Amino acid sequence: xxxxESVQNIQEQIVALLPRLRRFARNLVRNPHDAxxxxxxxxxxxxxxxxxxxxDARLDSWLFKIVRNAWIDEVRARGRRAKIFMLEEAGxxxxxxxxxxxIDRWSAETALIRLPEDQRLAVSLVLVEGxxxxxxxxxxxxxLGTLTSRLARGREALQxxxxxxxxxxx
Amino acid sequence: MTISDExxxxxxxxxxxxxxxxxxxxxxxxxxxxxxxxARHRALREAMRGAFSAVLEEPVPERLIAAARGxxxxxxxxxVELAFAREAARRKPxxxxxxxxxxxxxxxxxxxxxxxxxxxxxxxLIQSGPxxxxxxxxxxxxxxxxxxxxxxxxxLAMAHLSFRAKSGGYCRTFSLTGTDASSGLxxxxxxxxxxxxxxxxxRDAANSGNFRTAASEDSPAVRAAVEASIDGxxxxxxxxxxxxxxxxxxxxxx
Numbered sequence: 001x002x003x004x005e006s007v008q009n010i011q012e013q014i015v016a017l018l019p020r021l022r023r024f025a026r027n028l029v030r031n032p033h034d035a036x037x038x039x040x041x042x043x044x045x046x047x048x049x050x051x052x053x054x055x056d057a058r059l060d061s062w063l064f065k066i067v068r069n070a071w072i073d074e075v076r077a078r079g080r081r082a083k084i085f086m087l088e089e090a091g092x093x094x095x096x097x098x099x100x101x102x103i104d105r106w107s108a109e110t111a112l113i114r115l116p117e118d119q120r121l122a123v124s125l126v127l128v129e130g131x132x133x134x135x136x137x138x139x140x141x142x143x144l145g146t147l148t149s150r151l152a153r154g155r156e157a158l159q160x161x162x163x164x165x166x167x168x169x170x
Numbered sequence: 171m172t173i174s175d176e177x178x179x180x181x182x183x184x185x186x187x188x189x190x191x192x193x194x195x196x197x198x199x200x201x202x203x204x205x206x207x208x209a210r211h212r213a214l215r216e217a218m219r220g221a222f223s224a225v226l227e228e229p230v231p232e233r234l235i236a237a238a239r240g241x242x243x244x245x246x247x248x249x250v251e252l253a254f255a256r257e258a259a260r261r262k263p264x265x266x267x268x269x270x271x272x273x274x275x276x277x278x279x280x281x282x283x284x285x286x287x288x289x290x291x292x293x294x295l296i297q298s299g300p301x302x303x304x305x306x307x308x309x310x311x312x313x314x315x316x317x318x319x320x321x322x323x324x325x326l327a328m329a330h331l332s333f334r335a336k337s338g339g340y341c342r343t344f345s346l347t348g349t350d351a352s353s354g355l356x357x358x359x360x361x362x363x364x365x366x367x368x369x370x371x372x373r374d375a376a377n378s379g380n381f382r383t384a385a386s387e388d389s390p391a392v393r394a395a396v397e398a399s400i401d402g403x404x405x406x407x408x409x410x411x412x413x414x415x416x417x418x419x420x421x422x423x424x
Contacts, residue, residue: 007240010184011238011239011240012239014238015230015235017238018234018235018238019225019226019228019229019230020226021225022225022228022230022234023222023226024224025224026222028224036231036233036234037232039234040233040237043234043237043238044237047237047238058327071227104388107221108217108218108221109221109222112218112221112222120234123218126183127183127214127215127219127221128218128221128222130171133180133183135183147177148176148179148180151179152175152176152179153210153365155179155214156175157215158208158217159214162214162217164372
């Protein structure tokens, strides 16, 4: 970046992207407070590394990538806490199973949460955040083919869970 | 012509070049089954579009906006750090970076806010015992004795983690909600939950008067205190239930 003004400009763009970064983070971390912590860590890192942002890349996908990496680092750094998450999730699943019997169709969110992480991130970036396959693959640091196959498997699983009207065809 | 599902998916996602797109469209005209498969992908796309969008309508926390503008938030409030972390810092300096929070917290000990201590007696959740030690009372004692970790009862307090301390007794981390949100570590001694470590939660500068929900996470100081005192691994769900049934009484050392 050449001037303070351009830094300020990028900072405001980041501020404008915060709602979407928060949404993305909630696909990674289910507790909203923890998800915001990951966003904060990521944003702080992004500011320190603004010079690494290639101007031809989308700012949002660059930030998604930093959010994802911040999350991975946090999870690694807090092995003990990962256990706490697991306990919480186990508890939630027990609670939800009784509810599942009552609702015929899962909401998009409950279905998305049930996807394996790889597929969940691919679906979230492409279908929720609207990134291209290429950008999404870059965020996840995987080849394009890997991204598309995760996306295809994720969609198939979602299709089954959501029981959309067109779901009968094979 | 058989068209792979991945190709149809890419078509629905607008990822194909013009030539391939045209050939898919031709196939859709000819074969209703292809059209149906595309419709299926489109319907899913539509269904997922709004997922988690409620977040977009929420006000963004001030601390995130400040972070994005490069304004240092220095979020940590007063830290009350009692014997555990001090002892930990003294006993196990070799663990290196992991212990920095404990050392940091210990250095803040003298800065314990009077307001913070005033609050705890006002709220009645934490009170001084006869020996000057802090003891969980009322709703906090109730939560520590009865709730399993992660239970989100609409209470003022929530337990996060339970473990057996090296001293043999059970300890639990907890958080308190409200304008003086904090997290801490309490250990069962006799019939009391003695507060061993306690840290005020980060406060949003611009929302300092607002109600905060319970931090789902223990503060670094509290985590350091856990690391210092834990014997083995945290209790799992079944372990907590068993400990609760036993009234959190210290069992014979294994």
